Amino acid sequence: MKNTMEIKEQLKELEEKVNLGLKEAYRKMAEFKKKNNSPLIVSRNGKVIAVPSNEILPTTISKNEPV
Numbered sequence: 001m002k003n004t005m006e007i008k009e010q011l012k013e014l015e016e017k018v019n020l021g022l023k024e025a026y027r028k029m030a031e032f033k034k035k036n037n038s039p040l041i042v043s044r045n046g047k048v049i050a051v052p053s054n055e056i057l058p059t060t061i062s063k064n065e066p067v
Helices: 004-035
Strands: 040-044 047-051
Touching: 004 040
Parallel strands: none
Antiparallel strands: 040 047
16 A cells, blocks of 8 residues: 555656646647647637737746746
């Protein structure tokens, strides 16, 4: 039976892998949108907007990630 510390460590590792996967997916999406000159559709302040491909950032920083 695994102790609490082992479970927490496994969850931390899983969280890191998921975050890396999400960042890679965003990077690929941004690259695709720029290559095809396609806007990115997002929600800002409750409104749906189209971000022009030339304004799409190549990477993103999550709100709870240190800069």
